[in-house]
Amino acid sequence: MRFATIPSETGTILCPEPLAQSPNQLLQSIGNISQLPHPPINESFRYTSQLHQFLLGKHLLLDELPFPIGQIYEHYLNGLIIFEKGITTNGRQFYCQRCGNDELNLFASFDCFRCKEQCVYCRNCIMMGRVSQCTPLLRWTRPEFSWKQKNNQILKWEGKLSQLQAIASQRISEVIDLPQELLIWAVCGAGKTEILFEGIEKALHQGKRVCLATPRTDVVTELRPRFESAFPNVGVQAIYGGHSDLSHSSQLILSTTHQLFRFKEAFDLMIVDEVDAFPYSYDRTLQFAVAKASKTNRTMIYLTATPSHSMLKRVKKTELEVVHISKRYHGYPLPVPEFVWCSNWMKFLKKGLMTKVVLDWIEDRLERKRKTFVFVPTVQVARQVYALFEKSESVDFVHAEDPNRNEKIQKFRKGETMMLITTTILERGVTVPEIDVGVFGADHENFSSNALVQIAGRAGRSIEDPYGEVVYFHYGKTNAMVSARDTILEHNKRAGQPSL
């Protein structure tokens, strides 16, 4: 590469020759340069601290930076900002540097105004702005930011951990000094958020940057106030779809896994909550996002009540360390699901009928004014079951596309409705005390073993009512049902508790 000498505020600097004249030249030619040049760092350059703070640890499009292009370009020429190709190719295959997508059918091309060519772009991460062959991704190089907290007492949480929680908490504190992975396998209702606090406090003290990522937006919004009150002086930042305020950077970030496409090598401690939840477990690019956002020598902690097969395989091969929390924070065993045969429920439903055994169970609860979740396998079944109870004001139904979803859940929480018919969207995350759980059509293929464990985990969460009832209504037991019950029994056994 030939370099030209160009003048700058701090004297003259060296710049790769073809790019010396203007930022536009760089942008126009990105698609055709095999490797983008990185000018050497000019140690005496006085960089803009707002730009430093904004871009540090991120991986952004030019459009996402609220700074003049000239200013950004000057930082590039002085080696403090790196321009990376958004899409790379080996001629036949394309690769998106932001989301890791390499599936040909997830790329498309368009007549590009900027590079005046047919420009290939990534469809997989298009919702975050288009990354094409002539689009650079920008990140900050040096210097690092000193995150060290001045305040000695960062953590303001005065709760008490159970014995098992305390063991997990201690192990987390130990591993944050190590570049390793740790799985916390905590049963539903174990209280897994609190066990993170001490480890996070230690990491913050050490000046490390911490991210808690989760596939689910509602987990971010639920955790935010809890983290804000536990770490009141840290400035916890929550990032999720529609609320991606990137204007400042915090040492402690709560984010959806999707939003991590916008980070690169940012975090020393990465915690992935609900690691087996959809879509993270199915979407390779989200796993890529988590890895990309983490530093090479990061500590990675996975939290879940229902680890995936692949994760359990790694535990078996001792590739992945695991800490079990088999007991709920209140100390009572997990409710064990009962299997109840309910004939060919689908056939009945088609005629607008429901098997007596299910009807009796539901009516008994409505009469006793007992809050009840009725899980069903599909939206269509939800509608059909709801049609049978439509006249009752205490019954409602909800599904993923329901625009009034949150409202309906709130009404149910408050006791304004007593029975909520739902698809698997509420299998996790929603905690309602004093509740029974029925799974209607538990033999349906939409109910995986892990989904059934999570659903059973909705019952008995509060100390006032630790024995909620769980029934799987079925037309033939499935492996998923049996495996779910076995898993629950296994947890109770491990916790040294009789299963009732």
Ligand SMILES: [Zn+2]
């Ligand atoms: Zn992409």
Ligand SMILES: [Zn+2]
């Ligand atoms: Zn282009």
